[in-house]
Amino acid sequence: xxxxxxxxxxxxxxxxxxxxxxxxxxxxxxxxxxxxxxxxxxxxxxxxxxxxxxxxxxxxxxxxxxxxxxxxxxxxxxxxxxxxxxxxxxxxxxxxxxxxxxxxxxxxxxxxxxxxxxxxxxxxxxxxxxxxxxxxxxxxxxxxxxxxxxxxxxxx
Numbered sequence: 511x512x513x514x515x516x517x518x519x520x521x522x523x524x525x526x527x528x529x530x531x532x533x534x535x536x537x538x539x540x541x542x543x544x545x546x547x548x549x550x551x552x553x554x555x556x557x558x559x560x561x562x563x564x565x566x567x568x569x570x571x572x573x574x575x576x577x578x579x580x581x582x583x584x585x586x587x588x589x590x591x592x593x594x595x596x597x598x599x600x601x602x603x604x605x606x607x608x609x610x611x612x613x614x615x616x617x618x619x620x621x622x623x624x625x626x627x628x629x630x631x632x633x634x635x636x637x638x639x640x641x642x643x644x645x646x647x648x649x650x651x652x653x654x655x656x657x658x659x660x661x662x663x664x665x666x
Contacts, residue, residue, distance in 0.1 A: 512540045512541055513538070513539045513540045513541070513595075514539060514540065514541040514542070514543070514592075514593050514595070515535060515538075515539045515541075515542055515543070515593060515595040515596065515597045515626065516542075516543045516545050516584075516587070516588055516591060516593045516595070516596055516597065517531065517532060517535065517542055517543070517544050517545065517596075517597040517598070518545040518547055518580070518584045518587070518596065518598075519544075519545070519546070519547060520546070520547050520549065520552075520554065520561075520639065521544070521546050521561050521564075521565060521639065522554035522555050522556055522561055522639050522643065523555060523556055523561065523564060523639055523642055523643075523656065523662060523665065524561070524564055524565050524568065524639075524656070524657065524660075525634075525637050525638065525639055525642060525655055525656060525657075526634055526637055526655055526656060526657060527599060527601065527630050527634040527637045527638070528599065529568065529657045530599070530628075530630050530631070530634055531597065531598075531599035531628045531630065532544065532569075532575070534628050535597050535628065536572075536574060536575075538626075539574075539595070539597075540574060541574050541575075541576065542574060542575055542576070542597070543576045543577075543578055543591060543593065544565055544569075544575060544576070544577045544578075545578055545579070545580050545584070545587060546558060546561050546562055546565070546577065546578070546579045546580070547579075547580060547581065547584070548579055548580065548581040549581070550581070554643070555639075555642075555643045555646060555647075555666070556665050556666065558579055560665040560666075561665075562577050562579060563665065564660060564665045565577045567660065568657050568660060578591075583619060584596065584616060585615075585616045585619035585620040585623055586619070586620075588616075588620060588623055589620050594622045594623055594624060595623075595624055595625075595626055596613070596616060596623060596624070596625045596626070597625075597626050597628065598612075598613075598625055598626070598627050598628070599627070599628050599629075599630050600627050600628065600629050600630065601630050601634065601635045601637075601638075602635060606627075609625065609627060612625075613625035637655045641655065642655055642656065642662070646662060646666075
């Protein structure tokens with residue numbers, strides 16, 4: 511039986527913190543779906559297509575990773591994909607409170623759904639997609655906060 515999980519998020523853009531969570535999950539799961547959420551009301555740094563391309567470029571050599579888009583409820587996407595595990599990363603106590611609440615709602619919507627939390631190391635605590643978006647908007651180079659060999663300019 512294949513152990514499969516979904517890692518949902520906006521990933522605008524995908525950071526070193528996200529990569530850490532994915533890399534740790536691959537020690538536990540046989541397959542991981544990175545689910546890029548579509549929010550048509552939110553204007554991000556990258557288009558949804560470029561977010562998917564960036565993540566696929568990072569994991570192009572790893573057949574255990576699948577990148578998909580979804581809109582609507584994460585619980586509905588998990589049900590559709592036949593997956594009962596959501597993977598989330600935590601940087602701090604604020605993340606914990608938020609993720610606990612979301613996990614409880616998701617389980618109410620889909621009773622078989624469980625959320626597994628992976629704590630990121632201290633060196634990634636300050637890294638967020640918001641920080642990268644801010645750096646880019648101010649003309650700074652965010653490459654130190656992103657996976658190696660990813661130049662954000664190629665995805666803008």
